[in-house]
Amino acid sequence: MASFAEYIAQNEERDGVRFSWNVWPSSRLEATRMVVPIAALFTPLKERPDLPPIQYEPVLCSRATCRAVLNPLCQVDYRAKLWACNFCYQRNQFPPSYAGISEVNQPAELLPQFSTIEYVVQRGPPMPLLFLYVVDTCIEDDDLQALKESLQMSLSLLPPAALVGLITFGRMVQVHELGCEGISKSYVFRGTKDLNAKQLQEMLGLTKPAATQGRAPQTQQPLCNRFLQPVQKVDMNLTDLLGELQRDPWPVTQGKRPLRSLGVALSIAVGLLECTFPNTGARIMTFIGGPATQGPGMVVGDELKTPIRSWHDIEKDGAKFLKKATKHYESLASRAAANGHIIDIYACALDQTGLLEMKCCPNHTGSMGTLLVYSFHTPYKTTLTRLYLKLSVFFVNIFGLNSFSPQTSREVKVSGAIGPCVSLNAKGPCVSENEIGTGGTSQWKVCGFDPSTTLALYFEVVNQHNAPIPQGGRGAIQFVTQYQHSSGQRRIRVTTTARNWADAQSQIQSIAASFDQEAAAILMARLAVYRAETEEGPDVLRWLDRQLIRLVRHSTIYCPYCPLAAHLCSACFSLCSYWLFTFMFHLRRSPFLQVFNNSPDESSFYRHHFNRQDLTQALIMVQPVLYAYSFNGPPEPVLLDSSSILPDRILLMDTFFQILIYHGETVAQWRKAKYHEMPEYENFKHLLQAPVDDAQELLHTRFPMPRYIDTEHGGSQARFLLSKVNPSQTHNNMYTWGQESGAPILTDDVSLQVFMDHLKKLAVSSAA
Structure with a gap:
């Protein structure tokens, strides 16, 4: 029999899952005493070269409150052509296409080695990939030249059919029209006034295709407009346009910061995509060289003698722009996430640029390209090149309206998730009242996936102490991930995994041996980091220390040899090692x-x-x-x-x-x-x-x-x-x-x- 270490490694390699505990306590009381919750680190799109997609749609449980996918843990009656859902125990009839199944002729989704399986649910023409550049022009000439060269280089790394657009900003915001031949044309907006999508649509003369409401546009509809054009069509013109960019012409008085309208520029970028390409994979790539100093989203005034907020200012409630700016960017992040648009932020400056206020934009939209460096030169150029190389290889996983949802056994409920995701507010029987991270839902949206994107999922055992689980019972969790493939297909990847239940009183050694220290450490660390976003630093450290003390104390309960005197014996650390x-x-x-x-x-x-x-x-x-x-x-x-x-x-x-x-x-x-x-x-x-x-x-x-x-x-x-x-x-x-x-x-x-x-x-x- 394989050791727990080998079992954990096999599950991670096959399913991309690491649980904190690989044998679960069978009651809510005992699970609470374990201190470290039952939780999982899950990599939805872990690379699996040996995982061919199945060319048909998954079979779902007929119960409306379940809708679990047929998997190897289900009980199957091959003679009656019925299968029993292992989550809700509903008996379901196989569809007619499964008429030929038998014990020796099983479909792939019933084979144990396919605990992770991928379905193709929609075939169609490729959907457009969009890159909207939002460029700060209030930077020094040397850095601006390096940035322009990087952007010109990036055009050669984009897929030829991808759509690209350009917005530049300083004191004013310019939306550049790319469909013009031989002339540069742009629409100029004041950097102090915010615009919603409808106002922007009217000012730019854009119309929202009726057929695209609620779903992505098809190829027979116009896939571009004056502001978003295919790379292969505007490559030369856009290269020249980038080369001609100059520093913001508005004069900057000595002792002043340049007026930088970052908040309005991002708002226009979100609105432009919102009214032209809703529900379509897109990236808003924002390049900034300093903080926003005017308009909505400003984080500091233009007086150089007034420094940008510090931790001390925040603790003393002395950062007067913090709350209002954060609220502005949170609104933009929600709008972008609702349409599947990713906001990348590349901040290059010696001082701060306001990433604290803007953190919700990359965090909620699943950005993988967020960068914080001191210059637009070599390190930045190299990182940007690698980003586009990753996009050219993995853009299959990085764009689209991706969603993620777990299904659980009756004894387990979902408390929440921590990672680059937003809640879809999907209530269901598997949702726990005890929220951890982004909770209160059984479904999350992840706008940007790549093969290393990992979510932390936290669960709660709800089985009562006086309701024993039958001998040999197993708790099951099914992860369902929907994403857009580069071929235009919508795919569903389903991972179904199960762990044994155990009585914590009589089988503590088995539970202790199943403890995955590495996974538990990262899961607890994510909890601590999540709390650090809203709580004082010393309070988070005290919480972390209390958890460790509780873990040690819990270990001593099951150690008959520890005198509980001046020291703890080595057996007390079976759960919590050095x-x-x-x-x-x-x-x-x-x-x-x-x-x-x-x-x-x-x-x-x-x-x-x-x-x-x-x-x-x-x-x-x-x-x-x-x-x-x-x-x-x-x-x-x-x-x-x-x-x-x-x-x-x-x-x-x-x-x-x-x-x-x-x-x-x-x-x-x-x-x-x-x-x-x-x-x-x-x-x-x-x-x-x-x-x-x-x-x-x-x-x-x-x-x-x-x-x-x-x-x-x-x-x-x-x-x-x-x-x-x-x-x-x-x-x-x-x-x-x-x-x-x-x-x-x-x-x-x-x-x-x-x-x-x-x-x-x-x-x-x-x-x-």
């Missing part, structure tokens, strides 16, 4: 929960990517990976601890957002002496080059492109490494100075060992 404590220690110090030394924009950027990445990438974000290079052997992973920082080592740290190479004190001195340029020290040259090669490989595959840092002992940028490692040795541990046991960190932060000791002490005192 690794989980280490992860939570680094989570408490991460930029997802700690706002110190991070601007509000940076925190929003980090949280956006954390809430959409898969488990592997999310683990790296919280607990970076550290590799050591030395003459003692090949590169090896080492602890993220100050004891790993040795003079004769080179360290490579991957934090997802940064790739850092750190040279120890001795190695740095050898490098300064240029030993690597001497023929007799060829091995030292290879040692220096090895981490660089590995870093370049990461830089070439990661999206968005990480920041590359090359530093050494005593260097100013070494702080990025020192702030991430566990400070097991500090200036307070004077006996470690001068010893070959690592580098002491000048900090007052507690170490992992102190954190764990204090946690154990609190758990024991609470349980006593």
Whole structure:
């Protein structure tokens, strides 16, 4: 029999699912005591080359409140041609097309290896893909030139039949007409007045095709207008138009910020797509070089002496534009999400640009392209190129009116989801009253999918303690994902999975062995990050600590050998191991929960990517990976601890957002002496080059492109490494100075060992 570790890996590879618990407590009371809820990390469109689409529509349960899809867990009566739904137990008749089925002639959806299956439900002509560029012209000439070159390059990477449009903004907003030959023509709007879709439609002289109401347009209808044209038709004209873009001509007085009408520009972009291409896959790609300073959505005034809001201002309720701007962008995000339109934000500036207020736009619309850098030059260009390359390969999954819904057994209900999704307010019998994240619904909309987009789903066991589940019973969950394929087909991917029930009193060891620490850690981290959006930082940390203490205390209940005295025995940590404590220690110090030394924009950027990445990438974000290079052997992973920082080592740290190479004190001195340029020290040259090669490989595959840092002992940028490692040795541990046991960190932060000791002490005192 496969171990739980192998079972978990097989399920993730086949179905893209990781549960926190792989054996479930059979009652609501026991599930509550487990502290970590039953939850799943689900990657709806996980790449499966061995998954051919089925060329017919799925068979659904006939009960109106269920509508589950036929799956391998259903009981089938081949003689009577009936099947019993494993969710509501409704007996259903097979359609006539299944007349030939038997025990030896089963359709694919009944085979155990097809717990994930994909159906083609609609064949048709390709739907148009739309790219609407919204470009800030209030940036320096050097950055504007780099941005124009990037946009011109991007045109060659778009699908030829894709529609493209251009809106530029500064003090005024210009909607460029692309159908004109030999002349540049645009409609100019004031940057201080908002417009709804109907007003915009009248001003631009656009008509809304009646046939497109409620569904995507077909190819026999006009698929373009004066403002949105196929790339292959306007490639040359648009390239010239981009090349001719100039800085905003309105003068900027000394001591003032340029007047930037970002809120109105985004509103016009959303309205333009809303009135011309509703319910059609589209991306609004917004390139900004500073904060909005006038009109709806402004985040700061034009006086340079007035700085943009900080965390301190927000805590003291001193950010006077925050609430009004946030409300404006939330309205735009809701309108865009309702029509399946994605809003990408590329913010390139030395100061903040208002991403905190605009975070709902990428978060609610499923953006994968949100970027926060300091310049429109090399790192930005590389990231944008990779985005378009991903679009050209995966645009099958990135556009369209995608929806996602789970179906559950009677004993389980859905509490909510955390990720790049919005609620569709679909009430049903499987919806829990206890909401977690985006709850109160059994169906969500995800405008932008890619193969790594991962949602966190939280469930609640509702079976009562006095209602035993029959021996051998299993709880089942079915995930149904609808999306648009590049061929024009609508597809449904169905994943059905089940887990055993167990009595927490008599089978605690089985439940404990099924605990997936990695999945549980990320699921709890997403909960903490979600709470951090609306609660004070210290309150979130206290909540996280209480959860850990409860988990330890719960573990001691089932440990007959623990005296509950001054310490906890090792058996008490069957549920919560050293690794989980280490992860939570680094989570408490991460930029997802700690706002110190991070601007509000940076925190929003980090949280956006954390809430959409898969488990592997999310683990790296919280607990970076550290590799050591030395003459003692090949590169090896080492602890993220100050004891790993040795003079004769080179360290490579991957934090997802940064790739850092750190040279120890001795190695740095050898490098300064240029030993690597001497023929007799060829091995030292290879040692220096090895981490660089590995870093370049990461830089070439990661999206968005990480920041590359090359530093050494005593260097100013070494702080990025020192702030991430566990400070097991500090200036307070004077006996470690001068010893070959690592580098002491000048900090007052507690170490992992102190954190764990204090946690154990609190758990024991609470349980006593």
